[in-house]
Amino acid sequence: MAAVIGLVAALSLGAVGEAKAAAPSSAASVPADRFTDRAHGFASLAGGTTGGAGGKVVTVTDQASLARYAAAEEPYVIRVSGAIAVEPFGSDIVVTSNKTIIGVGDTGEIVHGELHLNPGTSNVIIRNLTIRDSAVEGNWDCKDTDFDGIQMDTVHHVWVDHNRFSNICDGQLDVRKDSEYVTVSYNRFENNNKTFGLGWTTNVKTQITIDHNLFARTKQRNPSVDNAAYAHLYNNYLTAQVDPGDPVWTYGNWSRGRTRMVIENSYYRDVQHPYQADATAELVERGSILRNTTGRTDEWGAAFDPREFYDYRLDPAAAVPALVERFSGPQKRIGTTLHVPADYPTVQAAVDAVPDGNAVPVTIAIAPGTYRAKVFVPATKPNIVLQGTGQDRSDAVIVYDTPAAYGGSTGSATVRIAANDVTARNLTFSNDFDEAAHELSGEQALAMKTTGDRIVFEDTAFLGNQDTLMTDSPKLDVISRVYIRDSYIEGDVDFVYGRATTVIERSVIKALSRGSATNNGYITAASTWTGNPYGFLITKSKVVSDAPAGSFHLGRPWHPGGEPNAVAQVLFRETELPAAIKASPWTDMSGFSWKDARFAEYRTYGPGAEVTADRPQMSDADAKTHTVAHYLKGTDDWAPHARR
Known part of the structure; x- marks a missing residue:
């Protein structure tokens, strides 16, 4: 299904000077993700288009690597990082079947070159790239060259999505010679003469979906569709044509030959010949908006019903300019799932x-x-x-x-x-x-061991008995930080332990009974480096237990291998404690006294939170420097707790 949503009322545009009203749309029922990595439209049919999914993922930064992986026999997901300048100028990068070529964030660029799909190629995804600058200076029409942005001949199952095409000598995108099951979505076609063409055949085979694309500062083929069996165009935005004074070859959409074309809820601003059809073709248009347009708006024939092939949702035509401007072209969040x-x-x-x-x-x-x-x-x-x-x-x-x-x-x-x-x-x-x-x-x-830095667990559960969760670091004097929020941890013996600086916030900790009336276990066993003032902070959380009253410890000091410089630091802060917690909740371990460790409570409460001589209480003054922010800040001001 097409990944489209309706804009909220605040984004709706006025309809001053519109030739047609926008078709109604139910925003509440429309999917919210415009960045889905699943092909929609015709590319989703007849087995679908998955590209290199399941193959090895590689990241390329140079032409040789891109060309090698793109032409390989096996599937690949090829991540393009940074700009790759293709040499010689205008050369092809051949793309074979079962490939995904995708820009890393919004950085991936193909400069001076073409991605070329030879006959027989299938199952290709090209996403999130900028493809630019293969035009020869002063050669607007490019009659003597064939430098396209993407060209495909007699291929099937191709998805071209969230790319930006600019200043290409010939066609920015050419879908040719009976190519089938193609979807072109959320692209920006800019600064060009011959923009997007389809056909170069007398057969009537191609099925293509074209949605949510921007055509700006382009002249012709926006697109031109020749002899397509089914061409479905919806929610596209055409604006600011180049050379609108040319009475013939400056135009928007053209249904040519025996094409059957359906246009829905698109937006045309400052466009000559918004949509036109040959006498032999068919064109059905509904719900689009025209502003400051001139020339042909042909509509004849029955064309076809896209819903007989796939489901999709339409955005209101009035919302299309804002939506397309915002969401088309390369996006930082695409290609990362x-x-x-x-x-x-x-x-x-x-x-x-x-x-x-x-x-x-x-x-x-x-x-x-x-x-x-x-x-x-x-x-x-x-x-x-x-x-x-x-x-x-x-x-x-x-x-x-x-x-x-x-x-x-x-x-x-x-x-x-x-x-x-x-x-x-x-x-x-x-x-x-x-x-x-x-x-x-x-x-x-x-259940879990971490040694990395800046580790976050949100809405997670850790299930086990002894040593359920170990938050550690690569070595004693290296500080790693772990932040756990809105989570659940259960165990019995030392089930939260290690030397990493660890914050557990707004979470539930369950101390499991081992069937003893006197000692069922220990929640923590920290081994904090003496040079690190921050070990474990358990804050605004709740400890629960099925153990008998007075049978569970808050913790003990772990000195791995007898290491004297591993001196536990643990603070239970503003946390509810059950009756299972001992009145003297800290205890020795392996000959090391708990009194030499850095154990404390601050404003704990509940039936297990009594104050005794064996329960160090942190002062208000010290508590000011023992907050979530202090534990996690480090030297890089890491603050995952502030993200929501």
């Missing part, structure tokens, strides 16, 4: 597809389901978002059942995040190793 399992069968496969050194955030969208496998995000793959797409965090669960007895504490982790700048949302991480069914010396079983 990998779907599990639609594109990649496992979460790990999607992680592996992210390029090393990734600088633009990539979202791995995880569909509802239980994924029984381990996941490792290596340090070489930063800027990843793990995003569950279900309605609840319990809908997508990543789970495994390895204990520390089989590979050590780190080896037990269901998920390990070593990269910086990783975010996880709306997911559950679990280690469901069954302690009761095994008698092992190493029963630690991590």
Whole structure:
């Protein structure tokens, strides 16, 4: 389905001087995502257009790499970063089947060159690129050259989306010689003579959808459609024609030959011959707006009903200029989502597809389901978002059942995040190793271990028993930061532990009973470096427990390997504590006294929050420098808590 939405009333434009009124549209029922990475329109039919999905993801910055991957036999998602100047001037980059070529953010550019799809090519997506400047100075008509922006001959299943074409010598986009199942959406066609042509055949085979495109400062072929079986044009914006004084070859849309064309809810401003049809062609127009236009507006024949082929939603014609100006062309947020399992069968496969050194955030969208496998995000793959797409965090669960007895504490982790700048949302991480069914010396079983910096967990759950969640750093004197918000953590022994600076805010922590009347476990086991004033902050949260009253500790000081410079720092701040918490909630560990650690409470409350001699209370003065902002700020002013 076309990814279109209706504008709110505030964006609606007036209709002064309009020749036709806008067709009604129900904004409430229209999808909200204009950046979907699923092809719509004709490109979505007959098996659909998926490009290089499932293939390796590569990032290119030079012509040789782009040409090599674009021409490869196997599928590729090719991310174009920065401007690639093609040499010799006007040369082709051949694109073979099963490819996605996509700009990184809004930086990807093809300069002085053409993307060329030879006959027989299929399943190609070209998105989010600027393709520009192959025009020869002073040669407006380009009669002696054939330098196109994109040219395709006898291909099928192609999606051209969110690109910008400017100053191309010949056609900015040529769809030729019986190409089929093509969608052209959200592009900017600017500064050109022969802009967008379709045909070069006597057959009547092509099916094409053309929606939400801008045609500005162009002269002809906006588009010209010759002998297409079905051409569906909707919500396009044509404006500011070049050379409107030419009575014939300056025009908007042209239905030529035996084309059947349908135009809906488009907007024409300062255009000569907005839409016209040959006597042998058919053109049905409805709902469009014309302002300051002259010349032909032909309508005859029955054409076809697009809804017999696919579903779509129309924006009001009056809203089209604002929408197209805002959303067409390259966008920073496009090309950054990998779907599990639609594109990649496992979460790990999607992680592996992210390029090393990734600088633009990539979202791995995880569909509802239980994924029984381990996941490792290596340090070489930063800027990843793990995003569950279900309605609840319990809908997508990543789970495994390895204990520390089989590979050590780190080896037990269901998920390990070593990269910086990783975010996880709306997911559950679990280690469901069954302690009761095994008698092992190493029963630690991590659901999650992090060593990267600037890690965020939002609306996530961590399920396990001993050592459920470890937030760590690469080594003792390296400070990593983790922010956990609106989440749930459960366990029994040391189930929040490590040396990373970690904030847990607005979350629920469940201390599980092990069946003891006196000691059921420990919530925290921090190992904060002495040079780091900030370890664990648990704030504005709630601790719950099914353990008996007075049988659970807030924590103990962990000195890994007896390291004397690992001195725990833990603050429970403005957090509700249950009756299960001991009156003396801190305890020694491995010969190290809890009194030498940096343990404190500040304004805790609830049945487990009594004040005793063994419960250090932070002063109001010190509390001013032990806030979420202080813990996370670092040297780079990181403030994930301020984002909403």
